[in-house]
Amino acid sequence: xxxxxxxxxxxxxxxxxxxxxxxxxxxxxxxxxxxxxxxxxxxxxxxxxxxxxxxxxxxxxxxxxxxxxxxxxxxxxxxxxxxxxxxxxxxxxxxxxxxxxxxxxxxxxxxxxxxxxxxxxxxxxxxxxxxxxxxxxxxxxxxxxxxxxxxxxxxxxxxxxxxxxxxxxxxxxxxxxxxxxxxxxxxxxxxxxxxxxxxxxxxxxxxxxxxxxxxx
Numbered sequence: 345x346x347x348x349x350x351x352x353x354x355x356x357x358x359x360x361x362x363x364x365x366x367x368x369x370x371x372x373x374x375x376x377x378x379x380x381x382x383x384x385x386x387x388x389x390x391x392x393x394x395x396x397x398x399x400x401x402x403x404x405x406x407x408x409x410x411x412x413x414x415x416x417x418x419x420x421x422x423x424x425x426x427x428x429x430x431x432x433x434x435x436x437x438x439x440x441x442x443x444x445x446x447x448x449x450x451x452x453x454x455x456x457x458x459x460x461x462x463x464x465x466x467x468x469x470x471x472x473x474x475x476x477x478x479x480x481x482x483x484x485x486x487x488x489x490x491x492x493x494x495x496x497x498x499x500x501x502x503x504x505x506x507x508x509x510x511x512x513x514x515x516x517x518x519x520x521x522x523x524x525x526x527x528x529x530x531x532x533x534x535x536x537x538x539x540x541x542x543x544x545x546x547x548x549x550x551x552x553x554x555x556x557x558x559x560x
Contacts, residue, residue, distance in 0.1 A: 348372040357413035359539035394439030404446035409454035436492040469526035528559035
């Protein structure tokens with residue numbers, strides 16, 4: 345499978361690229377700064393900005409599937425205090441809109457998008473302490489992901505939304521809980537387990553048209 349991944353310089357996006365390559369797939373890593381993406385066999389790095397529709401439109405064609413793992417890089421606390429510059433305050437919304445347009449134009453159907461537990465279908469499952477933390481520290485981040493999810497659901501594509509709980513960089517366990525009803529087992533999950541789930545979603549074409557929550 346030939347997959348393009350957006351949001352690859354850190355976190356879940358980087359783990360997803362590594363996992364796809366380890367399982368023999370060909371990957372295009374779309375990044376503003378290609379120097380931040382380690383070279384690897386079967387990996388092509390394309391320079392571009394997800395906020396720029398022309399960059400996305402040039403990069404997306406020719407792939408079998410698209411993975412979006414975008415996020416606001418600015419600190420949530422800085423944004424909440426009005427100290428952030430907000431250069432990418434809606435990168436998830438705008439970037440995903442650009443991806444959807446490019447996929448429609450090029451006839452690509454399969455889309456997997458990394459969101460967050462507590463957004464969209466899982467909003468009502470969020471524990472009170474999490475709600476308070478999100479309101480105080482991650483309000484802008486969650487608003488961006490809410491708008492992103494609305495676009496994905498209305499896209500007409502073969503989409504799946506992945507909603508992880510808190511993320512860490514511990515080794516994957518292979519035992520993460522994946523649910524469609526918002527149920528969780530723990531408050532943290534490894535990015536590697538999320539990457540493994542994305543691999544499964546792409547290769548098995550499972551959970552099309554669904555939001556899935558993953559927890560440790």
